[in-house]
Amino acid sequence: MQAAILRLLLAAATPVTRSELGLRLGVGRNTVGLEVRRLLDAGILEAAGFTESHGGRRSLLVRVSPAAGYVGAVDLGATSIDVAITTLASEVVAQAAEDVDVAIGPRAILDKATTMLCELLAGRGADLADLRAVGIGVPGPVAQADGRVVAPPLMPGWNDFPVRDALAELVACPVFVDNDVNLMAIGEHARGVARDVADFVFVKVGTGIGTGLFVNSALVRGADGCAGDLGHVCVEPAGPTCSCGNVGCLEAVAAGPAIARAGEEAARAGRARLLAATLERKGALDARDVGDAAGHGDLGALTVVREAAGRIGAALATMVSLLNPSVIVIGGGVSRIGHVFLAEIRTAVYARSLPLATRNLPIVPSALAADAGVVGASVLATGLLIDVADVREERWVPIGR
């Protein structure tokens, strides 16, 4: 019952009265009142004022207390760590990011993440004892049963590493692991542009390309935890070799590194004047440079961005035919390199899908943008913590008590 109350309050955008809770849980006012009282006494809930009076008694509004503890959120990319401290309601209260190559290995990366979490906590006068749980996203497939990474193409040295248990030892609280893109989808479903949407696709375009899928209001993990792997769909049988070992994967021809490479080629071949100047200045290009040049009208750069986006859009059209989602959300660093990118994805999806599946299909940028991963990590961790933990146990003692 306490778990159900917490779940409802965390999902609600605003504070809720006890009678509303009772109605939505289908239990009597007294039962709810008793449990809410216990959660208030424990400092896990807090009073949040009263409803406006309509002649009768004004009702107490309650919400999850910001002092009930923090949740740590870690979003691991191929070349970056994003870390945040959130409330149990997944509101980010502090965050930090660093550029780190995931290939330095799991121990070094998890130490780094723990240090970053401790620094953020210290900045709020708190420490690891105030963390109720940590959620972490990694750029590869995760076995849900034991929180291990399984054969991740973008994470050399991580195969079969027990992320969940190793990090739990460092932070001394429950840890929940999932694929980074799954967490972004969870974030958008709980707090972003896909809030409460039953069927949608979240696409991340960055160093890799992946998707998080919601079907019938639930995340699709698949039999082995590797559903949504759009990046390794073959789109060019005679194309370049991919990091996964196969040939012609979408990721190999349309993700950030492929855009950067095509941009450099265009610059060197004299097809992209602005890009050539940037290359001259920086010595190398990334996807953002190509997007910037495209935004300033460099035709060679525009062609590169359009081709990559067109490839992604064509692959998404297949996804639309298979899953018939009601929204497609595009996120990840490369998705923010300029409006041409999104426009071209839209064109390709609409051109290639059946009219019935696209007549009401918005294709929109992520609302949470760079925060989608950490918000999703927090939502996952809080949700699963409520499932497994008795909220009356010691770990739930509020901050400062």
Added chain:
Amino acid sequence: MQAAILRLLLAAATPVTRSELGLRLGVGRNTVGLEVRRLLDAGILEAAGFTESHGGRRSLLVRVSPAAGYVGAVDLGATSIDVAITTLASEVVAQAAEDVDVAIGPRAILDKATTMLCELLAGRGADLADLRAVGIGVPGPVAQADGRVVAPPLMPGWNDFPVRDALAELVACPVFVDNDVNLMAIGEHARGVARDVADFVFVKVGTGIGTGLFVNSALVRGADGCAGDLGHVCVEPAGPTCSCGNVGCLEAVAAGPAIARAGEEAARAGRARLLAATLERKGALDARDVGDAAGHGDLGALTVVREAAGRIGAALATMVSLLNPSVIVIGGGVSRIGHVFLAEIRTAVYARSLPLATRNLPIVPSALAADAGVVGASVLATGLLIDVADVREERWVPIGR
């Protein structure tokens, strides 16, 4: 409670005791006993002997009575009608099939189906009044809200036709409509090779190509009811025009008509000796002719079958990357044209998918074969009937009372 009891009994392979029912429903023995008694009195359940004695009292086993009424099942193909009468437990007790072109129009087809149902009922000494519900599958997208067909490429003249309401008027009982491939997937999940499998893909290869998807143990219909549309995924941007109006759809290059066409070409070009003889004899070829010739070692026919199966396998590899199913089930008439077809699909899927997603992925023929559609139609109809109908109402009066 009665609905929950019926659902459990219909899902169980064997008769069940009242105490088992109570345990699995989480309610007391007396409550279950009372409701079971009512269902027995109404003739909807029947006694099915006793458990073996282990010293104590022997327990009564109950099951849904075969006399509780029939369910009609209709599986409409582009060129065929399959009709069956089943028990509420979806056991087929009588069936019939006819070749009819769906393009003769909805009224004529539904009249035909109703006549076939009546004949089957008459053969059992029953009539329409003994039908509790009818399930019907159609080869196109269905709007679940109102049971209409929506923009079906293979069903000229059916766009927006209210199949559910029109057929309900003819058979005078509740009618439930879905896409034919969805019903085959439901059939395999309830009674076939994918029994109780949470994540699987059912692929039908016939005049068209479609898939029925189960994710997290539920059928995926998508936002507009057109999920699973593998047939209209673009696999050859410069390929032939498809019945849907787009270019290079999988269906246009690998379904039955495409196989027949490629077989005729091979025969005329002198690349397929056996096929040429068949063509000479029959004047035209169908996919089965090509499969037969391939089975007898005709190299030209083998090439045609292999190319079509390879195309389907490549498209399925994409599906495997996206959904990570634990089983792929292949059905539909063309899937039965010879073992080379299935073998080549397997080869293509395994060659193109990530190892993690295919290390435990069986690709198997449909267990229900030609019956998958009618079994699925019956399972759908019974399941939904239990959801909507009060089993004590008049329509549930058992046969012959």
